[in-house]
Amino acid sequence: MFQQAKLHWTQSLHLELFQNSTKWHTLYEESYMDTSRPATQTATQAPPQAQLDIDKLVDEHYDYLFGYALRYFRSRDQVEDLVQETFLAVIEAVKSFEGNSSPRTWMIGILRNKIIDRLRLKCREAEGESIGFEQDLLSHLFDSVEHWISNVGPRVWGSCPEGALKQKQFFSTLEACLGKLPEKMRQIFLLRELDGYERDEICKTLKLSSSNVGVILHRSRLALQHCLQVNWFEEKKARGPQ
Amino acid sequence: MISCQRATELISKRMEEPLSLKEELSLKLHLFICEFCEKFAQQVHLVRSAIKNGSTEPDDSDTHASAEAKERLKDKLKLRS
Structure with missing residues (x-):
């Protein structure tokens, strides 16, 4: 599934809508990413002591993702669930993140896939509404x-x-x-x-x-x-x- | 001569795919004489660029995320990471 998400957010980079200068490694207490390494190499070599700064991650991105998803769905509960799922997916996937794009762009890519999954289910229910x-x-x-x-x-x-x-x-x-x-x-x-x-x-x-x-x-x-x-x-x- | 309703359909279609030659010509002719449709074409493009470039930061209080939900999420994520 993440493979899918990844294809998606690299495409979405072209949009450059969600520029954010913060790079991933600033979210770690200990920076371990060597940006000079070739882009083809994967970033799975993170030392185990690298700690993701959860508070910072949530504080920086939660409101934006929430506002983004709220444009699609009116129910706040549903949007909270969706954003929560996105963050859970983010911390699972962060180990393989290559650091080439901004976290915001990458997270929006994950959220977007989740929105689409949800819309697929909902689409049939809403026939005729409009x-x-x-x-x-x-x-x-x-x-x-x-x-x-x-x-x-x-x-x-x-x-x-x-x-x-x-x-x-x-x-x-x-x-x-x-x-x-x-x-x-x-x-x-x-x-x-x-x-x-x-x-x-x-x-x-x-x-x-x-x-x-x-x-x-x-x-x-x-x-x-x-x-x-x-x-x-x-x-x-x-x-x-x- | 196509109707205004048809002209607006073509304006919208043109935002999705190239029109056929016949469609293109009939739309051009219509826009040449119809000020309403000409404005419509201009304004739907304006809406498109507004959505593309606009800020999605909510500025209205009922679009704000709840602080409690945010804290609950932090706790949950800390358990998982």
Whole structure:
């Protein structure tokens, strides 16, 4: 299983989303990793006296992993279990960790695999949950000839759309909008946009058809664009220029 | 001429895979004359980059991890390590 996890996190390194300068050996009371050794050599030669600093490991990463998993699952108990499983897997696997990537990147890789395992089980249960939501959404946005209803159609979000990315309010509204999506829809959307899985990988992993996932991604985008327009852009306009 | 609903589907599809020539042309033509869909295309890309680059650190109190759970976990891990 860890072999799998490992493939995964090396791929995820390219994303460079979760940069953290702390290297693994700083988590040990006694540093034993020789970073100059060839990368092909495995790091199983850790002397037995090397002690993992559990407090530091948990303090540094727990909140981040918790927040990450909470975007996928609403139940805090479930998220706590998931994060706990991740840490247990981490301390088991730390012996073979090569120290080439940041601990955060590596731990997110393990967490991500656990999220996917959980989603595989849950996927079948949630069929149909989002159908009502999708029907309402479409009839709310488009008229009978499938044109935008003019008062909900997308508006110009300020003269420089990228400016939104500098605003904290934009991100917190986006977070709230994500929270309003039906769970399965949000999970699939996050696998695609947060974790960067390709649509076809998601289909294969979750055993959904490609058109099904395509439709879910599309509806998520419609819902998010609309939610941001109503709750961020129009609110901002109502508050006046800042 | 494709409908706006269809145009938004193509905008989304284009974020997943290259469109066929026919799809590409019909979308281009639609975007040329439809301001709503043009904005939609711009904004869904903005959402994509916001999610990719945004911080995932929770800043809302009910998204905070519980301190007790954290301590319990530390104890458990110490027993195992």
